[in-house]
Amino acid sequence: MLRVLFQRLLLLPILLAVFSIAVFALVQAPPGGFLTSYVSMLASSGSSISEEQVEALRRQFGLDQPFHVRYFRWVQNLARGDLGLSLEYQRPNVELIHQYLLLTVLLALFSFVLTWAIAIPAGIYSATHPRSWVDYALTVMNYIGVAIPNFMLALVLMWIAFSRFGISVTGLFSPEYVQAPWTLGRVTDLLTHIWLPTIVLGIAGTARLTRVMRANLLDELHKPYVVTARAKGLSEWRLVLKYPVRVAINPLVSTIGWYLPQLFSGSLIVATVMNLPNIGPLLLRALVQQDTYLAGSVLMIYCFFTVIGTLISDLLLAWVDPRIRMER
Amino acid sequence: MRQKLLNGTPHCVMLLMAVLLALGVGTQVPTPPPVLAQASKYKEAPMLAALVKAGKLPPVAQRLPEDPLVVDTIEGIGQYGGVWRRGFLGPGDFNNYHRIVYDALVRYSPDGTKVEPKYAASVTPSKDFTMWTVRLRKGAKWSDGSPFTADDIMFWYNDVLLSKDLTPALPVWMKNHDGSPVAVQRVDDITVRWTYKDPSTTFMMELANKDSGDRQNACFLPSRYLKQFHTKYADKAKLDQMVAAAKFKTWVELFNARAQPPENPERPVMSAWVPATRISDQLFVLRRNPYYVGVDKAGNQLPYIDTVQFKFFADIQSLNLAAIAGQLDEQERHIVLGNYPVLKEHEKDGKYRVILWQGFGGADADVTFNETYTKDPDLGRLLQNRDFRIAMSYAINRNQIKESAFLGLGEARQPVAAPWSPYYPGNLYARKYTEYRPDEANRILDRIGLDKKDGEGFRLFPGGNRRVTIELSVVPAFGPWPDVAQLIAKDWERVGIKIIVQVRDRALHFQMRQSNDLQAEIWNQDTAGFPFTGTPKYDPRTILYGTITIGPLWKQWYDTGGKEGAEPPAPVKRLVELIDRAKTADPKEQARDAQEIFKIWVDNVFEIGTIGLTPMDQGVVVVNAHMHNVPTKLGKDWPLRTPGNARTEQFYYK
DSSP states (O other), X not given: OHHHHHHHHHHHHHHHHHHHHXXXXXXXXXXXXXXXXXXXXXXXXXXXXXXHHHHHHHHHTTTTSOHHHHHHHHHHHHHTTOOOBOTTTOSBHHHHHHHHHHHHHHHHHHHHHHHHHHHHHHHHHHHHSTTSHHHHHHHHHHHHHHHXXXXXXXXXXXXXXXXXXOOOOOSSSOHHHHSOXXXXXXXXXXXXXXXXXXXXXXXXXXXXXXXXXXXXXXXXXXXXXXXXXXXXXOOHHHHHHHTHHXXXXXXXXXXXXXXXXXXXXXXXXXXXXXXXOSHHHHHHHHHHTTXXXXXXXXXXXXXXXXXXXXXXXXXXXXXXXXXXXXXX | OHHHHHHTSOHHHHHHHHHHHHHXXXXXXXXXXXXXXXXXXXXXXXHHHHHHHTTXXXXXXXXXXXXXXXXXXSSSOOOOOOEEEEEEOSGGGHHHHHHHHOOOSEEEOTTSSOEEESSEEEEEEOTTSSEEXXXXXXXXXXXXXOBOOHHHHHHIIIIIXXXXXXXXXXXXXXXXXXXXBOEEEEEETTEEEEEOSSOOTTHHHHHTTOSSGGGOOOSSOOHHHHGGGSTTTSOHHHHHHHHHHTTOSSHHHHHHHHTOGGGOTTSOOOSSEEESSOTTSSEEEEEEOTTOOEEOTTOBBSOSOSEEEEEEOSSHHHHHHHHHTTOOSEEOTTOOXXXXXXXXXXXXXXXXXXXXXXXXXXXXXXXEEOTXXXXXXXXXXXXXXXXXXXXXXXXXXXXXXXXXXXXXXXXEOOSOBOTTSTTOOOHHHHTTTOSOOHHHHHHHHHHTTOOOBOTTSOBBOTTSOOBOEEEEEEOOSSSSHHHHHHHHHHHHHHTTOEEEEEEOOHHHHHHHHHTTOOSEEEEOOOOTTOSSSSOOTTSTTSOSSSSOOXXXXXHHHHHTTTSSSOOOOHHHHHHHHHHHHHTXXXXXXXXXXXXXXXXXXXXXXXXXXXXESOSTTTOEEEEEXXXXXXXXXXXXXXXXXXXXXXXXXXXXXO
16 A cells, blocks of 8 residues: 555656646647737737837747747746746736635635535435435436536526626625635625535536435445345434445545546636636636746646545545455 | 617717817927916815824825816816726736826827826927927825926936836837937926937827836836836845845846836826736725825815726626626726627616717728738739729628627728828728729729639639639637628628638737738727827838738838848838828928828728727726716727826716
């Protein structure tokens, strides 16, 4: 077990090095560069700068250097934990990412809790009462939940909120709390705003998990140990919760690790549409503006979480399932 | 609805404006400031009065200069207070800020035809327009209370403009014809003189745009504050430490970042509101400047509104939804023309009203052919053919474009200055070749040798069986350009010219402009009111990304002094001659030169205008029902810093 962990940890830097090349190359792939996007953005806001100034900016940002020089400079700083300077924001990337990270994690946590709190009871109920009308109703809702794209749901809910109640539910804070320090008022304000994005982000996951839970539990319910326990007179709900649910929940637990990278990437479109201050729109904007170092940094963080997430989920699996643990 | 839209721009008003302008033409001579009713009694915002009482701020009379700027109010004297909520799209949208504060020594009038004093008390030219004397307001102060003097201009000149590190290339307006820098001298504490080797009659227009817009340095900088970041004045060890702490590589980067007001709340400004947070924050907040030099006629210190609040929107449509919901108090930037009907529909909810500000001239969507296209010599030759371009102009059904893409707003025209501009070349030119005459187009095309067609009815290049196919590149940047492109493509196919519409990403499109790979494109011509300053699209030497040029290789020819590229034809050379001459000509001659430029432009069909004078780009204005002093008619263009030229400091809530 320890050896596996050790091997995995050794592999980590190599994986990240490969990823960093891929990320940097991808971020640079679109035609033009930061200055082309920057100048074109100025042009479509009705203003423009002269060619000499563009050249001066190019030198200032180090964009006149060849690809490999810029890559090595970037990766060297990265190794030292320095994510560089955003070209567009003219602020250190660490500062920007830090600013968005807390709310990203918070939002993901909320939707995670919501997902599990609904999916597990719903899955258990469906499995123990198969072909009841509640089961059918849940099944239909699950299919809808999986089928509707998140951003679409967000748009529809936003429009209903506006046209019915005259409120625009974008963002996570009222204006007076956006920049405010954390006080009780700000927390309350956050709670009044966070439920809608939480539902939107959680709904697809809930639907999927409910189905998984239902299917797994259905498999277990007819196994001999359940029949034996029932014959011995154990009350029905204690019986279900104590044995088959624990087995059925295993696959869910072992995929927790995958949830880590999903936290960040899953919400990009929803966050953009709903104007949420999380890391998704920051990445999107950095990509559109070809803000190389910012986009690269965020993508590297994604990669890092993916690797770590997979590691965690492997370890969890090994811990949960003796068959995997014993394997050599 | 249609009737209502058309009534939005009554012709009598335009005519009246034109007459008024004809009487008061002359962008050069500053008008005398309005007179203050009672100079002795200044009043101030309650929040400032409280600070004065608490001893935290000097009394208002000591904060204002001896001769404050007296601002004409549009409806009447206002009341203090309130928050102006606006939307913005992040740090790249910094010009949103510059348009609100318009932080310049002089500024354009609301109609955009005059330049008026702002922080400068007066700007006076010598008789031959070579010497310009700028006199500042005596006793004016920066937002931190430090004096605003000639030293702040001299610091910009000596330590920023003439520093090779900070200004690698002199901007055009500070360069004499021989390439040497224009001389700037300090006369006394509040007077500075610019001396040109040749006459410069565009000085006032240039000065009106030196407001740190586009992230460039204004021509007046808070020298006391900025010296700590300048290598000439700062202690080296301390400066290096600051550079490292901010993660910059050089002091130049640090200086440039600290000199930008939207990026640095600590930098003193002169404008009515001072940044309190940074533009890279979720909420960009400006607060009133207690030292602002402006008062209304009753002696109330401006601005009326306490706070300006820019809310970040990641997506332009959610910004528009916020506007429809009445959550933005005065917003024209990023409001999409296509949303006009929805905005109008929700106007009845009573939260806001919608105003339309017309374009300042030119065309809001026009087609440009690349006349130096070389990848396909046959096509290149065809695009150079003036008759071909005339035929293509006749073949466009502009009325249909106006109705379906512009909601019936605007008018069919060529890209020339607006009728109320002194530069207007006349109706004959504004409407030349804009009638829909497909038969005439067919006749011309037959005559110029495109008389053979293939099985599908498309015309073939002479002496071959290759179909004439033109790629029309379009960027979905501002307005309904992709729709316009599709409509034009249909019209042109009707006269036998095959068009492929390519919708491209902005950056890619600009890259292709640079590398001479575009065959034809759609963009706008919004520089019609300002053909001599900034980067006018009529000047074939202006930069390729950012502005249209009709021939990238002509530009290269000018850039390399005739060594590379292609030599431009006589009319293009004449344009360059006129633009250079107009910069040194007196205002009357300048207007004549501008008119000639437009006549050459239209006669040669360098651009094919479709619809112009629409509110397309930042002209659909949502205004809170309780906000007043917002003009219903306003010149709208970037050089005017719209809505800055509406004098935002006198907007107020009732």
